[in-house]
Amino acid sequence: MKRLVTDLIHHAYQPPGGFEAPQPGVFKASTVIFPSVAAMRSREWKDKSAYTYGLHGTPTSYQLEERLCTLEGGLQCLLVPSGLAAIALVALSVLRSGDEVLLPDNAYGPNKSLVEGELMHWGITHQYYDPMDPQDLEAQISSRTKLVWLEAAGSCTLEFPDLVTMLRICKQRKVLSALDNTWGAGLAFKPFDLLPDESPALGVDISIHALTKYPSGGGDVLMGSVITRDPGLHMRLKLTHMRLGLGVGMNDVEAILRSLPSMALRYQAHDEAARTLAKWADTQPEFVQVLHPAIPGSPGHLHWKRLCVNAVGGAAGLFSVMLDGRFSRDQADAFCDALRLFKLGYSWGGPMSLVVPYELDHMRTNWPAHLEKGTLVRFSVGLEAVQDLQGDIEQALRVLR
Template identity: 60%
Template sequence: MEDLSPDASVGPATRLVQHRYRPPADFEAPAPGVHKASTVFFPNVAAVRQREWKDKSAYTYGLHGTPTTFTLEARIATLEGGQHCVLAPSGLAAMALVDMAFLSAGDEVLLPDNAYGPGKSLAAAELARWGIAHRCYDPMRPDHLASLIGPATRLVWLEAAGSVTLEFPDVPALVAVVRQAQTARGPGARAIVTALDNTWGAGVAFVPFDLGVDISLQALTKYPSGGGDVLMGSVVTRDDALHRQLLLTHMRLGLGVGANDAEGVLRGLPSLLLRYHAQDRSTRALATWMAEQPGVARVLHPALPGSPGHAHWLRDARAAAALFSVVFDDAVGAAQVDAFCDRLRRFRLGYSWAGPVSLCMPYELGPMRELPGPHPARLVRLAVGLEDVADLQADLAQALTAVS
């Protein structure tokens, strides 16, 4: 047994800070260990000069990875069918990382008009200040995307399903448009990178790389965490060169995630598929019921026939997420829509989704879109949690009296 008797040659503070005890190394449990570090110790100067963190073969500094973050990155890459992953403090930070890794002054980025709002705002404000242009395309029209790709186009964002209105685009067709434009540029031309916001799919509904994209991004805040209590993002790729470019930008920006947040996502991953499919079933049941209610003009959900992109979803996906949006009749006024939201008790008013609690949020689509409409004027997005479906349906029923 190790000698743990006090070292009389040093003072009590030193004995506490540099204690002799080291736990045995063969501990294993279902939950990975939580390693917290800024400083990482090196055994000698040679190790300082030889260690390499970029390939996850060693540790140099807490910001560049710990056993906890390396483990989470490996599991997220596996979840999405990729090879490499980097973590960011939020989904939006992950978007900013992709933008900054691949865009320079004079470049252009193309975004679907129904993309995540803060990502569009990032392009319109910050990227514009740095001399990077952006334009929005209709994600349901590959020909429109083709018409916008120009010599300066360097990055094309995709989203499946679209934010709030949940259109499911023909991702392979959109990727094919980008590849055709790349081929037309000729050999040696700068590549056009395709990046998919896969938060909705979560690595469960479809494998993003099987649809042809270069990069898959998730807000791990949503399904991988599952608790509504963690902010984090990830960027996954199969391409070594793209990963290295992302990793170096990630390092220069000083992006890092907290060990306890990484622990929270690692704890959520084993139940991800169970939660995703359970919430999928509940959401389809509620969306189908809601579509039949008075005052409801339309329900938007990729698995429902008639929802935009339903045929693409049938071909490319095997599940759907916990979101559906309700478009009310024109006769329903804005005050009535607000009253519907305020009357809900099981659905709480709040942003985000994929947690255990069902959520509700009204939207005005006009300010969120750059392309001309028509856009639904009165829309409410509902995110279904893990409550009993009967209780959620009863809550919706009593709230609908506000719009009847």
């Protein structure tokens, strides 16, 4: 029996090489076996030339990292457990006590919580700038500013900023720029090649992506990525990544690898349905404003058109409406509760449509001049028939009529 147990652990069989299939194999490991002490001492994981420990990568995670670089146009990629972890990794890598970070006032809420909580406690200050006013961004950059966050489109209110002008300001002031590219997903525009005809091409320094959304596509995986082109910046991020012990499960990596081939098709389907619903919503009297970058008159529409109009899809699957201010918060909640196909839930990018009401006056430093007064409701359009989704919103509007 003792010999049997040993043989089961140290079995001599090795499968033959040369196996190839549409999906790459799933290699899960904490321990990686070395053939010799010399190999153990000489292997290097930082350049992906070898494997040393499961936390630093396996053939499966290397595959996803390389494919994501192709998707977004970067050269180096790191995987982390969530989109928020990607944001935190950037902050912990490039900011030190005494530094300052600037964020758009429409930034992703947990990013604001991070700077107002942990970063502030560590002596890192922050300021919020008007996402629709590049001059406000420029005015707030100081000698202490080490990082500028950008979002396109803005979280919840979906304004599309003048990314080109903002990036030129960051380059001129020699401040690192980091873009939350979850909405664009590498499909609406290329974050490292916003103006590819320029030499060098105008692009961000860092792109983070919540792979939880469109790359996963199933609403069942949490993961994030941090992508760069600069080798020195990538190594700075990679060493912080290593020191924090950030890792992802290979079964989750497998799920995203399986979904990536259909991502562009799904993104386009979400986009087309969201545009159809947003245009229809713009005709409903209960909605005093519809926020969607592809709709003329929506904040930043011309900036979106400049960068995204020729892309695959180009506008994601989100749109928001501002319910007329005459409706109370309870009435807005009743409207959301009355929806049947749109389920109440956070996140987006999956097959099921979602809805969330927001109290915008608690999310912004000031009420933006480009937004009407009312209650904000954000719709994430899934893959259901668009006629059914429109009917769902129509029947829910009855509670307001």
